[in-house]
Amino acid sequence: MIIGNLEQIGIQLEYIIEFKSPSGLFNFIIDDELIPGKGTITDLFMVISSLKNTFHYNLDEKDFEIGKKKIEDINFADGEPENLIYVDCSELSDFGCVFWLGYDGDEERLFYSNDFEKTFREQRYPKGTLANLIDSLPNSFDLKINRINDDITNTEIIS
Template sequence: MFGTWEFGITFEVLERQDDSHFVFGFFNIVIDDELLIHRGSNWTLDCMIAYLKRTIEDIEAQGLVETNLGKDNAYIQACATRNYYSYIEMELIHALNEFPEDKELSGQIDDYDKKVTNIPFGIEIKSYGELSNYGWRFFLFGAGEEERLIYSKDAGKTVFEKILPRDTVEKVLRSLPDPKSLNV
């Protein structure tokens, strides 16, 4: 495992394709000694690790945004600035499909679309499609001498938060191997 039991990433290579760069195997994220992903076993590990490591560039370029917003609001705002729909917006869209003439619903969706910005709120821990396809999104924020890892697997209906010592996530991501080395 790369990291600690508080926050770590674990994987195991099961298969390397001879005719391509793809490397397949088990992958999981560990928070507080709990495996978060309870499904999927044939992940493209080289792609997963490459995407995760790209997060380091964002941390270096932007630094961690300090916020005292509650975890739910921080998650919703991080999603909104990236044009990711939270469960709230998805419910609005379903309602608008059912009641297309409802001006109030239409206005609420317009209000949401106005939240999209050129500057995303927080640092998104980049994930390859396999992880986000299962609904997982992870965002990192500053909190003084600590950092806040805020995440959800259901578009923000249930939001989790893990307070970690500052730079924990970056250290774990840096400790991951070069994705190309998995192809050996």
């Protein structure tokens, strides 16, 4: 299942394995690339819950205004860059996937790494894009595996 606007940012979500909590694929789709692009037994409950919790706190956006500061001038080495929101992706970080979010007026600036923070890339979106995407994620326990045959499955939302 694909969630979001792939011309901006999306999420690939597939419930594949029935463990104590739903597990499967979870990737962000950014600039035609799957991030992290690995992991087939990701705990979907943990990832979705962590992401939703990031945006459900009453964040005062003005506290995360970074303006036009260049990515090269942001110190990611200290663990908590100034004026950036850590976007908690839970176990996706086990694959080297880390996200930080800041604002520049009416834009949000998403900084991300897929190599354990050795390098960072940036994407800009209209303010609210990432929060709306995360808010549109179904709860993991509302997902159902639809087995079409031994070789084909897809994910359905049951609520």
